[in-house]
Amino acid sequence: MSRSPRARTEEAPPTDWLGELPPELHLRILEGVDDFSDCAAFSLASPRLGLLALRSGLVRFNDPLFAVAMRLLLAQRTPALRRSPRLAAAAAAPAAIPPSPLTESILRKYAADRRASADHFPWLARVSPALCLSSELDGPGDNRIANWRLQRGDESGARLRVGLLRCGFAMFFEGERGAERRVRAVSADGTVVHLKGERGAERNVRTELPDGSVAYYEGDQGVERMVRMVHADGSTVVHLEGERGAERMVRTEMPGGMVKYCEGEKGAEKMVRMELPNGNVQYYEGEQDAERVVRMESANGNVQYYEGEQGAERVVRVVLADGAVVHCEGEQGAERKVRVEFANGNVQYYDVMATAGSTPQ
Structure with a gap:
């Protein structure tokens, strides 16, 4: 015999009160939750509906700042006895601005996400005034540049990201203030260039192309040469040799285990050998x-x-x-x-x- 919702409540109160509502109302309620803190609290209170919001593609629940809000809420709910000595000391230290509930690594990770938006920086400043993100606009008219930085109270910290507003190009940085180095460049067409090296000597090591192909490079800054190209499906790998601008195909690993070897200058490579499976x-x-x-x-x-x-x-x-x-x-x-x-x-x-x-x- 089925029990009424009231009888079930009297015997064992449900942990998910919204579960008592008709399913068609769930998404309507979720659509009305527009603050990231509320989204996080909602998801912790009802993980089932939080997952529904995520899978349904609701904007707030799929924004990278939602993950930040979840971390923030979980940190606030962590008992004081379970905090690390560093966080406990920070919480006990007197300060004009309360210690930040967010860490620098969390903010850096958020700023490195291509979906991150400066429109949400006021929310970060509200929930974590001691450590947040700031954005400054430089340049005239269509040539404006947005500079994202860590913000420690009233003090500007390390540069994290520079974006050209007109074309959608963005450069991402790592490192402390004054020693920031470029680590990634993203173009509007989806091309992503990954860089390594100290500040001023960053070199291209990998380029992800819009079609899903990935090119790998070796060499110092300014003379990087392509040494390998992996096609989007991963089944074809092209190996190259030669100086920058004159890289020639020497070997291609093909689907099924076939390997093709080539000779000749760039653009005139001819097949000389094929190894079959x-x-x-x-x-x-x-x-x-x-x-x-x-x-x-x-x-x-x-x-x-x-x-x-x-x-x-x-x-x-x-x-x-x-x-x-x-x-x-x-x-x-x-x-x-x-x-x-x-x-x-x-x-x-x-x-x-x-x-x-x-x-x-």
Whole structure:
């Protein structure tokens, strides 16, 4: 027998009071929660509905500042006995401004998120006046630049981010004030450049392209050269060699385990070898886009030799692992044995019709 909500409440009060409401009202209530502190409190009070808001794509619950609000609320609910000695000392120290409930690492992580917005900085200043974020606008008109910094009370701290408002470009920084170094640059089209190195010597080490491909670089600032390109699906990896601006493709790891080797200058690389998953190795000759198979070394020790233009290569000779040599004639796909020279010096000739399609592998 089912029990009424009232009877269930009298016997064991529910921990999720909103669970008693009709489901169609849940999202309506969630849509009306617009303060990040309230969003966090709501989610802690009713994790089930907080998860519903997140999965439903409600803006406040999917904003990176929601994670900051959750950390803040959890820190405030942590019993004093469980606080670290550093936080306990900060809380006990006299100060004109109460100690910050947020840490520098949390604020840096928020500022590093591409979705972060300076529109929410007043909320940060309200909940954590001792340590928050500030934004200053420099430059005229369409050339305005937004500088994001850590803010310790009335004192400006380290630079975290610089954004060009007109084009949507943003540069991200790490390091203490006066020693900030560039670590990431994001363009409006989605290109992300990752940098490493000390201030003034930052070098490009990785570039994530809008199509999902990732390029890797080596070399000092100003002479970085591409050494590897990983396609979006991760199944194709191109390796390059050469100085900056002249990088040439030397090896491509392809889907299924095939590996292609190339030679030649940038833009004119030609395939010279292909390693197949079964252990066979094909060798090529010819200019770019006209490479033709001339030899294939099989895993079993046999070696096939080919003649003909690209796409019409035909087997003309097979050297078997035991030393025998098979000579063939005929067009591609219709090669036939015409003569076999055995290692002991014997030679055997074959009737054309009887040996059609019998090329050894």
